[in-house]
Amino acid sequence: MSVSAPVWDPAQYLRHAGHRARPFADLLARVPELPSGQPRIADLGCGPGNVTTVLADRWPAAHITGYDNSPEMLERAAPLASGNLDFTLADVRTWTPDETHDLIVSNATLQWVPGHVERFSDWIAALAPGGTFAFQVPGNFDAPSHRLMRDLAVEAGLADTLRHEDAVLSPTAYLSALTSLGCEADVWETTYVHLLQGEDPVLDWVKGTGLRPVLTALATDAPRRNTYLHAYRTALREAYPATSHGTPFPFRRIFAVARKER
Template sequence: MTARTADWDPSHYLRFSDERSRPFVDLLARVPGTPRTVLDLGVGPGHLVAALHARWPDAVVTGVDSSPAMVEQARAEHGDDAEFVLADLADYVPDGVPDLVVSNAALQWVPGHLDVLARWRDLLAAADDGAGRALAVQVPGNQDAPSHVLLRELAAAPSYARWTEGTARPHVHRAEEYLDVLAQPGWTVDAWETTYLHVLQGADAVFTWISATGARPVLAALPDDVRPAFVAEYKARLRAAYPERAYGTVLPFRRAFVVATRD
């Protein structure tokens, strides 16, 4: 059975934009060389194209996303800086082979994305001038955090399970698993994990964060007359797990990174 998804809300996603953007900047800092062409898989609303151009001002960027709302906003606000394509990340095939394939917080929504990474690895390796081509990926690794555990438990409760069963769930692997896929002969791979301590401002800040991302499919699946009760109970559980402090609410967030470069 195919997992049920819902389209993204760009304005909601861009809340806490600085915190969401930081891992992408950290990822780019570890990519060597000067790519001329960059393919961004899961480009979202296009706001991070500026980070690519800050790193490589002359690079030609193509952004791909499966969300019509995200691509529409990216084209409207950043269309002069990149080309944006509406396509499924799992099977997208570009016209040519880019120097750099990058993906930030997107592949967790692609079932079997280790196979997708292997396909991109092979595509880059097959290029006649493949030396120096690179693949750089960052994915959230917090599926065992209270935010996600509480979401799964509540969604499975008898009051909600009839609607939430089959909704899409993000899936990630440990950094060493990405290393294992990409560390083939002829490749140099840098893989690591980082836990950020985001200090979020505002009431129910963790709910605001996750409702734009990991909880989005569950919330969209609930009927309008049922969703408010779910939200109220979920917020209460999140407040207990992530108490607000005088300076804000701390959200520990683990992420996995990998940069693979063709020798």
Template sequence: MRSAPTWDPRQYLRHSGHRTRPFLDLLARIPEPPTTDGGGPRIADIGCGAGNVTALLGHRWPTARITGFDNSPEMLARAEEEFAGPTAGGGRLDFRAGDAAHWTPDEPYDLIVSNAALHWVPGHAGLFARWIDGLSPGGTFAFQVPANFNAPSHRLLADLCAAPRWRDRLGGQGHGVTAVLEPADYLARLTELGCPADVWETTYLQLLTGDDPVLDWVKGTTLRPVLTELATGSPSDAAERDAFLDEYRALLREAYPPGERGTVFPFRRLFAVAGKPR
């Protein structure tokens, strides 16, 4: 049985501008939430990570009571340190341990949102019904997921993990994050639950800079399970990790050659905003 990935908030946030942009695009399409008790809206952020986008919810709705849920102790510690506490408008941000695969609303929420997390949860569309049941009437469920799994960055990683040198230890890695459906499937799932939905996709042409920027990008996300598998702390494993990264780096350099102003890294993302009828 493979270990759960160990997350590195600092590595993840090295590309925070590009990682935050899809959430801002999602946030712009979320309608004003109702309030369940006459105060600020109650909001849940599923898979909140380091808390940086949870804080953006607080900026958008400064009277809201917002809870971010994540199953990574490293990410939660960073979120607590940087963002937990009262907001300028009298609301509050707090963070709790919670796994999206098992999370169930324990009170009515006016908005349930998830940013770049559900692709780690196989069968996540089957969870939509109980999350929507946990919305107050007129509430919104909104999410954004990467859909870049057929890109060279992912295909090369999967092929390398399956190569003779690595397959005994890493075989199957690189294929695990394939839980994302097509946009029409998400639209069908949400409308079947009685929720009018807006579903769309965008491919961002991200211009990354620095040495081996695509490798640096995937070190924060897609590569985490592989790095976790190779990180036992022994000198021999450190050498194995470096050897694997050298092979992967060479493949990425060929697939994503740098230009005069940086390296173009196309990235497809899917979005959905669904409203619960009043």
């Protein structure tokens, strides 16, 4: 099972929608004025579309398209479409703009795209002068949640299923890549400490994102799936102990905003 082909569960993903949307808001807060009064915007990896609507709120005159390769996610997003907001099936690994854009944005998607930095040149070339390419990706692949996930996947014979530490670059490497393409770049990182509620909330969180390849690979093998989840649940409880107020879940993210020269 390839890490590029998990089956997504929009309802599971949206269970932590508030926490997941905050980094996108922080990313957009650093996006400068766009060059057009009626901008063309692409949201790469739009998922269920809940944050794509934030783009429409900020730029109501924009034509916005959300792209995703998950039919399940696009089905959930479809009711959000309006006159200037639409959603379409596309693979970020091969998507190349066929028109000029004022903003190309991606929220927690590029970590699923091996070699995604190689796509930057095509995307930036499609920006209007003064246009912006902005993205955020998780930077927590060395966190206990992901290390334990990988270790147990190896024990389960799924060593090649999950992404590894090299799924994303360092902030410095992203800065170098973007400035070498002629952009003025702002790159930073933030560690959020999400206070999650409920029973086994860290497991519940990763079931909507990072654990999807394992859940997909074991979808038809209930005994192996249950064995894996039992071991992972036990390890997560020790790594992220609950408190009387909830379970603290530190989550590091990397942000980049690159503005093309005018």
